[in-house]
Amino acid sequence: MAFQPRLMNLEPKELPNQWYNIIPDLPVPLPPPLDPEKGESRIKNLPNILLAECLKQEFSNDRWIDIPEEMQQLYFQAGRPRPLFRALNLEKKLETPARLYYKSEFYSPTGSHKVNTAIAQAYYAKREGYERLTTETGAGQWGTALAYAAALANLKCTVYWVRAVHDWKRDRKNLMELYGAEVYASPSPKTEFGKTLYNQDPKHPGSLGIAISEGMEDANKDPKAIYCLGSVLNHVLMHQTIIGLETKKQFEKFDDYPDTVISCLGGGSNFGGFALPFMHDLLKKGKKIKFIAAQSQAAPNLQGEYKYDFADYAEMTPMLKMYTLGHQISMAPVKGDGLRYHGCSPILSLLRDQKLIDTVAYPQDEKHVFERAKEFIRTEGFLPAPESAYSVACAIDEALKCKESGEKKVIAFNISGHGFLDIPGYREVLNLK
Ligand SMILES: Cc1ncc(COP(=O)(O)O)c(C=O)c1O
Structure with a gap:
């Protein structure tokens, strides 16, 4: 049997030295934040809320933004670049003709892409x-x-x-x-x-x-x-594009390219970070890619309304144009609680409105999602964070659709974190002793 690599590393010198800012490439202009009709201006207060550099990045129209060298050193220290794995064991177990690849944000000193x-x-x-x-x-x-x-x-x-x-x-x-x-x-x-x-x-x-x-x-x-x-805002998604930029280089080395790009989505930072560099290829190079955001039925914000809403409960932020369930809605707690946010990042909301992002919302009891994570740990050996288990579940569901149709799709999914500190959640949902 021909040798098939199970993972692709990058050399330290291949670590991206710029982040990707999708704003100038969006198909329509990004609606700006607005003040509510009544009360003090939240927009004038932004310099008191956000770091000056982040505020500059938030509204930047530059496609590429330099990562300072000292920060690149900190990325090395935090274990970047991180490997892209080919899920050969999982493919075999599922008997799918699809090729599955996952990015390993679980190799993080604190447990996640954050x-x-x-x-x-x-x-x-x-x-x-x-x-x-x-x-x-x-x-x-x-x-x-x-x-x-x-x-x-x-x-x-x-x-x-x-x-x-x-x-x-x-x-x-x-x-x-x-x-x-x-x-x-x-x-x-x-x-x-x-x-x-x-x-x-x-x-x-x-x-x-x-x-x-x-x-x-x-x-x-x-x-x-x-x-x-930690999520939602343009500059946060941009910092996270290091994930997708690395992944694209790794796909080149694998001599492959994804048809389907999947990740879990709460406020949108890991989905954006993983998917936006590929979205660039769809928008600018005519690539055909299906993007799927995996969510919980406890907070299916991408199925909400696309409108201006506050990012916080007490209405201290400006209003953002986003898919939202309402900033004061009450949502049932879930073990993948990082997905329980009322709104989705304005950039991803715009792309969703342009019909470029699909979404699936899994039941609140999380049984299906955690069972899928169990299949993953038993074949690939890594324990996903509860949130990342949604990404795994969606990738497996897509791979099984390929099994039925016989399609040899290439499915890329992001594992945003590990679940070492989340075992009580797995225990409860899967009835582990
Ligand atoms: C491991 C992990 N993945 C995903 C998320 C969802 O957030 P975001 O949509 O910003 O990536 C969280 C949020 O806390 C998380 O901890």
């Missing part, structure tokens, strides 16, 4: 003279990533963590604390806004929208602190 933007935001914060970072987190992966990046940059970090998840991920909380972060279950009595919800119900499960409001309020009150967001 370090790719955390490193950038902490680096810019240090350069701009801040001493403390504040943020929200859902799955806990973003909070851990920012705590890690803050520690490396010698900055303090405060994390507001959606209570429904905070309460079952004690190990991850301790990991953030080991990095030196202060962690609060959200809604918390620590902020004025959090206090109003906390006093109504001290067991309030929280949401990403609420935790964002708390992180922003905290930073607003402290001139030495700046708020950092």
